[in-house]
Each structure stands twice: as C-alpha cells, then as structure tokens.
Amino acid sequence: MIPVIMAGGSGTRLWPLSRTQYPKQFLGLNSDLSMLQETVKRLGSVDQVCLICNEEHRFLAAEQMRVANQSCSIFLEPVGRNTAPAIALAAIDAVNKGLGGECLLVLAADHVIEDEQTFQKVIAQAEPLAKEGCLVTFGIVPTHAETGYGYIKADVRKGDDQSRDAYPVAEFVEKPDLETAQTYLDEGGYYWNSGMFMFRADRYLEELGKFRPDILEACQKAMLDTSTDMDFIRVDAEAFKACPDESVDYAVMEPLCAAEGADSVVVLPLDAGWSDVGSWTALWEIKDKDSDGNVINGDVIAHSTRNSYVMSTSRLVTTLGVDNLIVVDTPDALLVADKSKIQDVKKIVSEIKDNN
Ligand code: GDD
C-alpha cells in the first residue's frame, strides 16, 4: 500500500490564520503537530509516503516531513489543478515503477481523526477490497445537512448478501445544495464522503481514462518529463498547466457511480471521530470549550461572552457581551464574524485577492 497525501489545497475558509503562503494543512490547528504531520502519524509506521503539493510550499512540506521523521517523495505541482490530476500523478508514477497493482491510500492532509486505532482497522479492511479492483470510499454518518461534502448512498440490500463490512455504492453526489442534502438526511442510508479513498493505481487510471481522458492524457504528458532533486519530483510545468481543473469526486466518483451496472465502488463506514475542520465553526465544534462554550486561544480576555471562538496570535484581544462570534486576530488581519456566516469568509478572501 502506498499512502498518497494530497496537500495542495488553499484552506481559504480558515483565513486569516490560513494563508496562501501557509495554508491550513501546514498549521497545527488541533495539536502541536501540523495537520499534515498528524496525517502521517495516524498511519502508524510506514516506510514511504507520496506527498503532492504546490511548488510554493515545497520547503514547508519537506521540513515538516523531516521533523516527523518520515521518508517521502514529494510531487510538486506548478499550479493547483485539484485532486483528480494530483492523484493521477501518484498513480502514473506507481505504474511507471511496475507497481500498478499496488493500492493507493489517498488521504487529505487536513482532517482530524480522533480514533487512530479504528482508522487503521478500517484501512486494513479496505486493502483486500481495493486489491480485488474495488474503488473504496470511507463513509461518515452525517449529523446535519452539510453542503460542503460529497454524499454516498450505500446499497444496504446488496450489502446484506455479502459477508464483508463494505456496501456497494448506489449513488455518489458531490456537494449537493442544502435542500437535496436535507432530503438525503431525511431519507437515511447516506454517508458523507470522508474524502479518503483506496484503489489500485491501475484501476484509478482506468476509470479516469473512461470518464476524463483529457485529464489522464495531460497528466501522462506531465509525467513524461520529470526532474528530481532531493525528495522533490517536478512534473512538466507546461503540460500540467494545460490539465483541466477537477476534483476526483466530480471527475471519477460521481460519473462512475452513475454508470449503468457499475458496482466496483464500495463504501466502508468509518466511525473514528472524523472532522474535516473546514471552517472556524467546525474547529470550534471539535475543540474543548470553557463553561460558557468558548474556545479561547492566545492572549484573550472574554467577559460575558458565550459560544464563541476568540483567538489572538500576538496582541491582547478582549470581548464583552457577545455571543456566537468568531474573532481571529493576526498581526496583519482581523476577522470578526457571526458563527453562522463563517462559510462566507471565502468571499472576503477572494475580495482581497481581487484588490491586489
Ligand atoms: N496536491 C493537491 N493539489 N492537493 C489538493 C489540491 C490540488 O490542486 N486541491 C485540494 N487538494 C487537497 C487539499 O489540501 C485537501 O487535503 C484535499 O486535497 C481535499 O481537497 P478540498 O479542497 O479540501 O476538498 P473538499 O473538502 O472541498 O471536498 C472533498 O473532501 C470532503 C470531505 O472533507 C471531497 O472529497 C468531498 O466529497 C468530501 O466530502
């Protein structure tokens, strides 16, 4: 099994702590280790991991792997083209090395998983299924109608016929609108897609080639001319830039599950305290809170403040008589937001980008 860690996201929803130069996967949001280092740690001991990130973050990534004492190869993308191409690079590399039949364990670099033992147990269950040719997804029991996730409908009826823990997937819907997400919750039988996958390298490329031959071809071209220095592997920049931008969820999982008679996608339920820490509110939810429901971080005095996240990285920050706020103060930017509006922090970030 080859762990493949996708670490090229921009983490804009955790602005102003997460920045273009220093996105959230490289930050320690929930422990002293960065989210990337936590991702490596929860694997137990593995010989080698394959990391895929942006050229811009190569030293951050390499240094964090060195501190974690983890041997790795690091693919550098000249531009982000989302996760379908990122995974393709790792898969093509495996095939080129004669390891096309090896399972890739595809992981996001920015998740929190509390129960590492259960995580490892479920990964071990996935491997024989992936070896047989299945594309394995890991399903989280949903707690609310969240529009930022993919939804997986398990075919429980078919699942009953087999003596294993995985269910065939009847439907995969990436990021539905709120109304649709709510009907999935009401209906039952749906899981959230955890964003982790396991499949053989050759199987991924086969399916990618069926649904997005343009992405496969661009990635194959980009891998024709690679250059290696230290742990870094650079792909052909021009060829990679020409690759369409698409996530694995839209490019492969959704169309594959919708295809007639496709039963190679399975879901393994994962109950291991998973959180994708996609926003300040999500982070507030998983953190220990004081008796007023506040998460306080840094030099902060909070009076008559409830259910809020107040963080300061340098100067003193004080709050008085407020509820349900997110306050994040950094040396050059301050965010004050209503907790329920926190997804819109993306809009602020794009406004800042537009103005620069
Ligand atoms: N190398 C590389 N290049 N990595 C990338 C890129 C890229 O261009 N874009 C994103 N990533 C990394 C991110 O750093 C993260 O670790 C992972 O890939 C997933 O990307 P996100 O951008 O965070 O995806 P998402 O959260 O919107 O959606 C995915 O995850 C959800 C669960 O957290 C989907 O798989 C959803 O279906 C899923 O529910």
Ligand code: MG
């Ligand atoms: Mg995410």
